[in-house]
Amino acid sequence: MNSTELKQQAILAHRETCFFRNKKGGCETAVKKTRICDDGCEYMRSFLSKIEQKKVNLNILAEVSVRSCQKRGKISPNTTNKQQANIILQEVKELQNAEGKSEHLQGYSAEEEESADIIIAALTYLQQICKTSDIGMLIIDKLTYNKNRDD
DSSP states (O other), rough: OOOOHHHHHHHHHEEEEGGGSSSSSSSHHHHHHSSSSOOHHHHHHOOOOOOHHOOOOOOHHHHHHHHHHHHHHHHOOOOOOOHHHHHHHHHHHHHHHOOOOOSSSTTSBHHHHHHHHHHHHHHIIIIIOHHHHHHHHHHHHHHHHHTOOOO
């Protein structure tokens, strides 16, 4: 999927979740006029800008994560899916016990730091084990699927 198609999907998803969707004129009017929400939705404007600038690339973050984990000896090219899944589970356990300020990252809570570790471990799994070609699109597809679920 190219960046134009990704922008179109993001706009459609945004129409359904924007705070302004139920306001007079709201997001629908803004999207029809400008293709982005003009009613003050800076998040959507920023997201579309990053897509256009190709700054949103989870695969690059995943590659950096894999290299970092390999360098630190946490994983190797032979790490199995079960071993990598256990790394994710360990990070979840650390999140469950996280309290207060982060000991390693100034300005963040321990919960934020451990949540980031879960994301990093998941990106590593998707890159190394699953060989996912477009992690960002996978997440967008999953979010789209989830919004239509009844459970």
